[in-house]
Structures are given as structure tokens and as C-alpha cells.
Amino acid sequence: MAIGVKVLDRPIEETSYVRATLKGMALTLKHLLNGESVTYEYPEQKWGLSPRWRGTHRMLTTEDGKAKCVACGLCPTVCPANCIKLVPGEDENGNRYPLVFEIDEFRCIFCGYCQEVLSRGSDSPRTAL
Numbered sequence: 001m002a003i004g005v006k007v008l009d010r011p012i013e014e015t016s017y018v019r020a021t022l023k024g025m026a027l028t029l030k031h032l033l034n035g036e037s038v039t040y041e042y043p044e045q046k047w048g049l050s051p052r053w054r055g056t057h058r059m060l061t062t063e064d065g066k067a068k069c070v071a072c073g074l075c076p077t078v079c080p081a082n083c084i085k086l087v088p089g090e091d092e093n094g095n096r097y098p099l100v101f102e103i104d105e106f107r108c109i110f111c112g113y114c115q116e117v118l119s120r121g122s123d124s125p126r127t128a129l
Contacts, residue, residue, distance in 0.1 A: 057103045071098040075114035083107035
């Protein structure tokens with residue numbers, strides 16, 4: 001059984017190292033002569049925060065210090081990294097609250113699914129990223 005080998009002829013323009021080197025040097029020269037600085041003098045100039053940055057997790061509380069979470073269990077259910085531990089509890093009046101609400105920051109991938117579930121699942125968000 002013979003193995004068929006297909007040989008492709010490539011144009012010299014696509015394989016020329018000299019041409020690729022000159023294109024790269026032209027791009028560098030264009031950025032050099034542009035006049036815009038892309039570097040930041042860090043202590044004096046600081047980067048602005050990206051609008052996609054979500055920050056760290058925190059539990060929102062009411063004015064009297066109670067958690068705004070009703071321990072519905074949606075955030076541990078949708079978490080793809082399986083990093084949220086929630087143990088629900090109930091007081092004498094029948095109000096639910098989390099006995100344990102832990103987020104393992106090392107396992108969290110900051111996808112924002114827990115935040116989306118909380119903002120869509122009720123009238124008021126209980127936790128925020």
C-alpha cells in the first residue's frame with residue numbers, strides 16, 4: 001500500500017523572511033514615529049479599570065446588618081467552578097437566611113453567573129461581585 005504525498009508549491013512572496021522582516025520593521029517604525037505613547041509612568045499615571053472587571057465577592061447587607069440573601073440555592077447551582085457553599089437556615093418568623101455562605105476565591109473563575117442569577121431571580125440583588 002503506497003502512501004500518497006502531495007507537494008505544494010508556495011509562492012516566494014509568502015515564504016520570504018526578508019519581506020516579513022521588512023514588514024515588521026515598517027510597523028515598528030510607524031508606531032515609533034506616530035508620537036503616541038503607549039507606556040504609563042506608573043506611580044504618576046495609573047491604568048483605568050476595565051468595564052468588564054467584576055472585583056471580589058461580597059455579601060450585601062441591610063441597614064441593620066442582616067444579609068440580603070434568602071438562601072434560595074441558585075448561585076451554587078449555576079456555578080461552573082463549584083466554589084460556592086451555601087447552607088440555608090430559617091428564623092422563628094419563617095424568614096430564610098444563609099447559615100454558611102462561602103466562596104472559595106481560589107477556585108472561582110469570576111464568570112459572573114452567580115451575579116446574573118441573583119439580579120434576575122429576585123427584585124433586589126443579594127450578593128454582588
